């Protein structure tokens with residue numbers, strides 16, 4: 001599309017959106033007076049103003065004006081069973097009956113959740129500790145790795161988002177000048193972030209070169225086995241196997257961030273499919289049953305550094321926080337995981353089939369209108385299916401399917417996806433994150449069809465406003 005065409009399309013969509021969401025605007029005006037940009041999470045605060053979600057059920061959310069949206073945001077991908085699933089509601093009722101919603105004490109439900117997660121991974125001599133957010137979980141994994149190795153440098157992949165841990169705020173957004181090398185956040189000491197190195201995803205040679213150069217100073221290599229916000233791209237099996245071999249050779253702790261991938265592809269981490277055992281894993285999102293539970297799973301000899309250091313010295317201050325291992329939320333988490341384990345044969349193939357249909361369907365409707373678009377989120381060489389999808393608008397032929405290409409504005413129109421496609425889908429009654437999102441078991445076949453049709457109408461609009 002030409003810049004002029006994009007501008008006119010944007011104006012056309014904004015008019016419809018403003019018509020549909022007058023109450024959302026009123027709520028936003030009120031919020032703006034007390035909160036920066038009117039909210040607490042930048043991703044939710046898009047232009048011209050965010051839609052105000054006031055209710056949710058199953059596959060849908062409802063806004064202040066009474067509009068319904070098929071929701072692929074699904075609680076930042078946490079709600080694999082859709083909004084308010086019966087298993088979670090029932091766990092919440094039993095917590096309420098028990099009458100102690102926040103005690104600050106450990107509850108038996110955390111043991112069940114721990115047993116379920118560790119049991120599904122099936123490793124010997126691993127332990128788990130809970131906390132309240134994915135950001136904290138990844139931060140603790142890095143601290144544990146540093147304590148174990150006595151080193152103070154970190155290695156991550158370009159496009160990898162691990163939450164707001166200060167160690168990991170580098171190489172997330174593609175920067176026109178520096179690729180994925182830039183530091184992302186003010187307020188992080190330069191000396192700290194200079195110790196974080198970034199390598200390209202799925203590139204064994206780059207990893208080997210980096211470890212040859214700095215391996216003896218690097219405490220850990222952290223990555224998502226299925227890259228999330230960077231493009232929903234699965235790691236290749238040989239890459240993860242080599243990552244394991246190389247990190248072992250250089251004495252570097254291997255950390256998997258399975259905060260998105262954990263329990264999304266199977267009732268465990270995807271590491272189970274890859275046959276690669278990391279030293280530490282961060283889980284979050286799905287494992288809380290829609291509530292604030294995250295966890296670190298790791299080798300016993302590393303995890304024990306939370307409580308004591310061999311030969312003295314301070315332990316790793318992995319306290320988890322006031323609400324850590326919350327009695328109600330470990331109950332909802334355990335109910336969720338028990339359900340996913342018990343119903344795995346039904347749930348995961350169905351999610352995979354919906355994902356396949358949606359990805360193919362969306363690509364087809366753009367193709368039919370002669371609009372260049374591609375959908376990532378598919379399974380790759382190890383996973384058998386996937387319920388994730390992300391739509392991209394190539395600007396010129398892609399030399400490879402990498403996070404660099406998906407996020408470089410020279411190759412992909414990221415701004416159009418993040419701003420205009422999002423608005424267009426809202427006018428169509430579909431709510432997405434990064435041009436797509438995560439399918440839940442609450443999304444029926446008819447919902448997938450409606451979603452594909454919505455993308456189809458947007459493809460037609462893009463054609464209409466092309467010049």
Ligand SMILES: Cc1ncc(COP(=O)(O)O)c(C=O)c1O
Nearest residue numbers: 133134135161162163228259260
């Ligand atoms: C892969 C990954 N790691 C870590 C995080 C941070 O988790 P939280 O938002 O719970 O802090 C996220 C959040 O989206 C994530 O996608």
